[in-house]
Amino acid sequence: MxxxxxxxxxxxxxxxxxxxxxxxxxxELYFQHNLSLxxxxxxxxxxxxxxxxxxxRSVSSLEKFENKLHLCSRHMSQREKYExxxxxxxxxxxxxxxxxxxxxxxxxxx
Amino acid sequence: MxxxxxxxxxxxxxxxxxxxxxxxxxxELYFQHNLSLxxxxxxxxxxxxxxxxxxxRSVSSLEKFENKLHLCSRHMSQREKYExxxxxxxxxxxxxxxxxxxxxxxxxxx
Numbered sequence: 001m002x003x004x005x006x007x008x009x010x011x012x013x014x015x016x017x018x019x020x021x022x023x024x025x026x027x028e029l030y031f032q033h034n035l036s037l038x039x040x041x042x043x044x045x046x047x048x049x050x051x052x053x054x055x056x057r058s059v060s061s062l063e064k065f066e067n068k069l070h071l072c073s074r075h076m077s078q079r080e081k082y083e084x085x086x087x088x089x090x091x092x093x094x095x096x097x098x099x100x101x102x103x104x105x106x107x108x109x110x
Numbered sequence: 111m112x113x114x115x116x117x118x119x120x121x122x123x124x125x126x127x128x129x130x131x132x133x134x135x136x137x138e139l140y141f142q143h144n145l146s147l148x149x150x151x152x153x154x155x156x157x158x159x160x161x162x163x164x165x166x167r168s169v170s171s172l173e174k175f176e177n178k179l180h181l182c183s184r185h186m187s188q189r190e191k192y193e194x195x196x197x198x199x200x201x202x203x204x205x206x207x208x209x210x211x212x213x214x215x216x217x218x219x220x
Contacts, residue, residue: 017178068127071181074220081213085195088213094204103191103198110184 005031011062014071023058030055082108115141121172124181133168140165192218 008031016024029035029043030051037055041048066072082104089097089104118141126134139145139153140161147165151158176182192214199207199214 088206092205095202096198107191
């Protein structure tokens with residue numbers, strides 16, 4: 001379950017704004033605040049099955065966006081390369097390294 | 111017009127896969143192959159106004175995606191930082207620079 005939660009949260013970071021407000025709420029309650037389906041159902045006065053269906057459809061939408069835009073996989077390739085740059089900079093004490101490290105750190109925050 | 115074309119083509123690079131096949135075709139014909147509205151209308155046997163409306167709605171969709179996901183503006187910030195890294199590397203002849211330049215060049219291709 002943890003692996004799935006991590007995956008959904010990463011997808012949600014990228015594509016969350018493309019979901020409806022209701023889908024966003026349910027994803028956040030379930031995957032970020034760890035409420036159970038029953039708890040969400042109670043809060044929204046709908047059936048547990050309806051909550052399950054809505055969350056399932058939302059996750060499926062997130063995966064569809066990733067299949068089209070590949071933002072998560074591109075993000076992971078970028079992180080890998082940023083870390084490689086930092087490794088190389090740490091291996092050598094060269095001129096300009098502090099400035100380079102600052103830029104890479106800014107890139108990681110983008 | 112050129113500025114708008116550049117903007118639409120950049121947006122299309124990022125969000126094109128989220129448009130319908132028909133929207134994609136029209137955007138490509140108009141903004142990449144530089145066909146006129148009349149030429150597209152003739153090819154698709156629809157009115158010039160219909161072509162205009164479809165293209166206008168498609169561009170508006172692309173802008174809406176950008177307002178939600180900010181991929182273009184993030185992309186431009188990244189490019190700026192990659193170029194800064196290359197400038198710093200070119201200013202100093204240090205150990206590991208060739209390897210770093212290669213990684214940044216890979217990042218630019220992502």
